[in-house]
Amino acid sequence: MTKQRVAVLGSTGSIGVNTLDVLARHPDRFEVYALTAASRVDEMLAQCARFAPRYATMADPVACRMLADRIKAEGLSTQVLSGDEALCQIAAHEEVDVVMAAIVGAAGLAPCLAAARAGKRLLLANKEAIVVGGALFMDAVREGGALLLPIDSEHSAIFQCLPEDRATWSQRVDHILLTSSGGPFRERDPATFSAVTPEQAVAHPNFAMGRKISVDSATMMNKALEVIEAKWLFDLAPEQVRVLVHPQQIVHSMVVCRDNSVLAQLGTPDMRVPIAYGLSFPERIESGAAALDFARLAAGLSFQAPDHARYPGLALAWETLRAPAGSTAVLNAANEVAVAAFLDRRIRFDQIHAVNFSVLDGITPGLSATAPPAALQDLLALDAQARAVAEQCVRRLSLQAA
Secondary structure, X not given: OOOEEEEEEOOOOHHHHHHHHXXXXXXXXXXXXXXXXXXOHHHHHHHHHHHOOOEEEEOOHHHHHHHHHHHHHHOOOOEEEEOHHHHHHHHHOOOOOEEEEOOOOHHHHHHHHHHHHOOOEEEEOOHHHHHHHHHHHHHHHHHXXXXXXXXXXXXXXXXXXXXXXXXXXXXHEEEEEEEEOOOOOOOOOHHHHHHOOHHHHOOOOOOOOOHHHHHHHHHOHHXXXXXXXXXXXXXXXXXXXXXEEOOOXXXXXXXXXXXXXXXXXXXXXXXXXXXXXXXXOOOOOOOOOOOOOHHHHOOOOOOEOOOOOOOOOOOHHHHHHHOOOOHHHHHHHHHHHHHHHHXXXXXXXXXXXXXXHHHHHHOOOOOXXXXXXXXXXXXXXXXXXXXXXXXXHHHHHHHHHO
């Protein structure tokens, strides 16, 4: 069997670490070809020492120089690349077979597009790439002949419930149900949300995740982004994507068929399962995840409709999907700025939604100087505009609190 060469974009984050764990279990099938990260030099150095990738790169220039010096000092063979272009070069490299796209945020869009256009097996853990890229991203996947495999546990679950013949999906599916834990504040009085600390918000009840995505889970903005992602991944109308709160996160998502049969994918909440499935599709390989013990589920599984008063940002998913093209990119940019400001203690937890609503009210793609995005540069310009408006909103809220 010829080994598949894998590039892991975002290798020091939780998805990247889990991906390397799965790869290490199958050295006969996979070779780690390239690793990229933002700024964690110690972690990247350890990964290079263990997996001996051909290439490594860091988004932060100072961290990149530090990594190059330490790799040289350690006598490792990994070549260190620098700059944003290096990410795209790695993602599209002719010797790379599989790209795990696990960079957090809109920064992952350009390398994802590069991988798609180069026809790679693209494991998409970076939901923002498709939320921001939308039709542009899906067109690149089709035109490049890439194999796009979702890694978010919910979207992987939907994908696993559908037949391999994509042409039959529209004939079978009435709607899909994305499940959500409800985050750490599912039962907390919303009147106390102004007192939520960053430490409380990042304490996800089921998964160990990065700080940004953990806050998104607490606000349920993560689910809003997943609704947008699902629309594009499965070619659905916005109303065909629905959300259920399922605190146990054993049922990862469901497909409701036209005959009202329901297909669900179940498993322990462990990201190595969808990662292993994406790496081996259409086969299945050992993931390292614990087997689901049905005897321990005697207490039952619960489901409930999301409380939109508790999670006001969730409805923005459907609103932006029905709004002019580019609106989902505006929402994503605003949310990234707002979450970062909350983690930096510049705004309160309950003000994250205020920033998102304010930016969406202030920017309508296609009106005045803001044109509907038709290319990557258009999307990046819209992203930058939305971030600037969001930052103004954050400063205004910070001054009011001072």
